[in-house]
Amino acid sequence: MLSDIVVIVKPSPIHALFLFAFLTFVIGDVLTTMIGVKTQGIQSESNPIVADIIQKDGYTGYLTWKIIGFLIITIITIILYAINKTVGFTALFIVGMWGTFLTLSNIVFNSKFGVPITSL
Numbered sequence: 001m002l003s004d005i006v007v008i009v010k011p012s013p014i015h016a017l018f019l020f021a022f023l024t025f026v027i028g029d030v031l032t033t034m035i036g037v038k039t040q041g042i043q044s045e046s047n048p049i050v051a052d053i054i055q056k057d058g059y060t061g062y063l064t065w066k067i068i069g070f071l072i073i074t075i076i077t078i079i080l081y082a083i084n085k086t087v088g089f090t091a092l093f094i095v096g097m098w099g100t101f102l103t104l105s106n107i108v109f110n111s112k113f114g115v116p117i118t119s120l
Contacts, residue, residue, distance in 0.1 A: 014081065017092045018074070024099030026070050030063050032106030044109065 036044040037054060045051040054062050073095055081088025 014089060014092065017089065017096060021074075021092055021096040021099055022070065024096055024103055025073075026063075026066050026099070028103030029099055029106065030059075030066050032103050032110065033062070034059050036106055036110045039110070 033045060033050070033054075042051050042055060045054065050062065053065055057064070077088050077092045077095065079088075080091050
């Protein structure tokens with residue numbers, strides 16, 4: 001039966017933290033970077049590696065590399081969480097905060113240089 005195959009996972013704080021980290025580190029940062037580059041040009045990207053990826057691979061390539069990077073970080077945090085829940089949870093929290101910082105810094109840069117925050 002299908003009910004034998006389906007595994008029901010009880011939501012926990014770590015699941016919410018994974019979602020938070022993904023939304024800020026991947027989605028928020030990629031969207032605000034794309035808006036900044038599209039409106040201000042490639043010089044708006046302060047990370048030379050990211051600027052090079054966008055120039056060579058475009059936005060799709062950037063999104064792909066960002067997801068690959070997030071998956072690597074996620075695997076590391078899962079391993080840390082399996083070893084020590086507190087360390088794994090803290091590592092994932094740091095990733096989420098890092099994503100929040102990236103997204104907010106892009107919003108501030110974009111709004112300072114002509115892209116209103118409401119258009120983001």
